[in-house]
Amino acid sequence: MDxxxxxxxxxxxxxxxxxxxxxxxRGRRRRDRHKxxxxxxxxxxxxxxxxxxxxxxxxxxxxxxxxxxxxxxxEDENADPVVRLTLxxxxxxxxxxxxxxxxxxxxxxxxxxxxxxxxxxxxxxxIATPSETPTVxxxxxxxxxxxxxxLTNDGTQLTIRANEAIANYxxxxxxxxxxxxxxxxxxxxxxxxxxxELPNNSPLVRLQAYEDGDRVIISFLPASGVQLGRVxxxxxxxxxxxxxxxxxxxxxxxxxxxNSIALPQAPNSRVVLVIDPGHGGRDPxxxxxxxxxxxHVVLPVSLEVAAxxxxxxxxxxxxxxxxxxxxxxxxxxxxxxxxxxxxxxIHANAISMSRPDVNxxxxxxxxxxxxxxxxxxxxxxxxxxxxxxRGVRQARFYVIRxxxxxxxxxxxxxxxxxxxxPLLATDAYRSLTAQAIARGILxxxxxx
Numbered sequence: 001m002d003x004x005x006x007x008x009x010x011x012x013x014x015x016x017x018x019x020x021x022x023x024x025x026r027g028r029r030r031r032d033r034h035k036x037x038x039x040x041x042x043x044x045x046x047x048x049x050x051x052x053x054x055x056x057x058x059x060x061x062x063x064x065x066x067x068x069x070x071x072x073x074x075e076d077e078n079a080d081p082v083v084r085l086t087l088x089x090x091x092x093x094x095x096x097x098x099x100x101x102x103x104x105x106x107x108x109x110x111x112x113x114x115x116x117x118x119x120x121x122x123x124x125x126x127i128a129t130p131s132e133t134p135t136v137x138x139x140x141x142x143x144x145x146x147x148x149x150x151l152t153n154d155g156t157q158l159t160i161r162a163n164e165a166i167a168n169y170x171x172x173x174x175x176x177x178x179x180x181x182x183x184x185x186x187x188x189x190x191x192x193x194x195x196x197e198l199p200n201n202s203p204l205v206r207l208q209a210y211e212d213g214d215r216v217i218i219s220f221l222p223a224s225g226v227q228l229g230r231v232x233x234x235x236x237x238x239x240x241x242x243x244x245x246x247x248x249x250x251x252x253x254x255x256x257x258x259n260s261i262a263l264p265q266a267p268n269s270r271v272v273l274v275i276d277p278g279h280g281g282r283d284p285x286x287x288x289x290x291x292x293x294x295x296h297v298v299l300p301v302s303l304e305v306a307a308x309x310x311x312x313x314x315x316x317x318x319x320x321x322x323x324x325x326x327x328x329x330x331x332x333x334x335x336x337x338x339x340x341x342x343x344x345x346i347h348a349n350a351i352s353m354s355r356p357d358v359n360x361x362x363x364x365x366x367x368x369x370x371x372x373x374x375x376x377x378x379x380x381x382x383x384x385x386x387x388x389x390r391g392v393r394q395a396r397f398y399v400i401r402x403x404x405x406x407x408x409x410x411x412x413x414x415x416x417x418x419x420x421x422p423l424l425a426t427d428a429y430r431s432l433t434a435q436a437i438a439r440g441i442l443x444x445x446x447x448x
Contacts, residue, residue, distance in 0.1 A: 281325025286350030288415025360388030380440030
């Protein structure tokens with residue numbers, strides 16, 4: 001097993017050699033019933049494989065771990081080596097389909113409506129009865145035609161119209177492009193169908209529609225501060241999605257690298273802020289251009305943010321201040337035990353090394369109470385660094401979903417980006433980023 005990739009539909013394991021026997025089962029102990037164990041027989045991890053502990057927070061899985069077992073640890077110590085993947089699921093009844101690809105590698109797809117076209121599944125014992133296991137029907141009817149894609153309701157709704165009933169669709173964030181996608185199977189685009197022209201104040205940065213085999217994909221990126229609603233069907237032939245701005249941009253001051261940022265004063269009231277440097281210790285996070293480790297980027301940035309805010313009178317609690325391993329729940333516990341007013345998790349982003357063109361800053365929140373904080377920090381980062389704006393987005397990352405106070409997760413740049421990585425590797429740029437984050441937090445505190 002050489003590598004692991006996150007795809008729009010699930011996971012792909014890069015392997016060499018004969019396809020292994022695959023066993024899928026859930027944890028036997030009561031406390032482990034939320035864990036799905038996937039064992040690949042007669043398989044070893046490549047010496048270059050580093051993705052052993054991933055905070056996934058996608059497809060209903062909070063965490064993914066990969067480990068090498070010397071034989072079946074439950075039976076015969078002298079058996080062939082086994083690679084075990086453990087998926088820690090939010091719903092312990094969630095089923096996954098696992099299959100060896102005809103083109104090499106292994107495909108893992110969550111069952112149900114998350115995946116659009118899962119591959120043929122192997123049996124997964126002890127997860128669901130045969131009647132509960134989803135099946136993938138081969139379309140027998142003629143494909144529907146997508147007639148029009150347009151922004152309606154004064155530009156606050158994306159509307160997709162077909163020539164007949166849309167019986168099935170899927171939606172979600174595409175890890176490869178970081179766009180939001182709506183995928184309609186058994187469909188085609190009308191000839192000469194036009195995508196809407198996006199005005200300067202459009203809630204979407206980009207929008208494209210294209211055919212991918214027997215399905216149509218509508219792919220788009222929301223602008224900063226735009227919140228996506230739920231995908232709905234107001235009519236059988238229509239799919240609609242609200243794309244509404246949730247606030248105005250925060251005024252700031254253009255800063256060029258090398259200068260320092262003037263920080264506003266914190267309010268007189270006592271404020272407790274938890275800063276959470278992502279990953280650490282055995283978990284390097286993303287590894288990018290020039291072996292740039294995410295954990296080596298975010299820790300110095302986080303420490304400087306803490307120092308700057310403490311100088312302004314903010315009480316700061318760090319989830320970690322050294323390069324040590326820390327699971328997700330202890331990070332949440334630290335914030336809750338400190339009775340924190342705010343929680344800021346700092347990360348660096350990554351995508352395939354074959355996509356150095358993807359660069360920029362993303363900011364995530366989960367609940368509505370975290371959105372204003374996300375907007376202030378995001379705008380401050382953009383104004384200070386001049387990096388590409390990849391938007392303020394809602395997501396279900398564990399640490400911002402399980403904390404009770406306003407919480408955000410920052411992706412301060414791509415360690416795999418040709419533009420971002422050289423900057424993230426420098427002390428000067430990290431310092432500028434830290435100052436921008438501190439400024440955004442203080443601006444939020446002044447106005448809340």
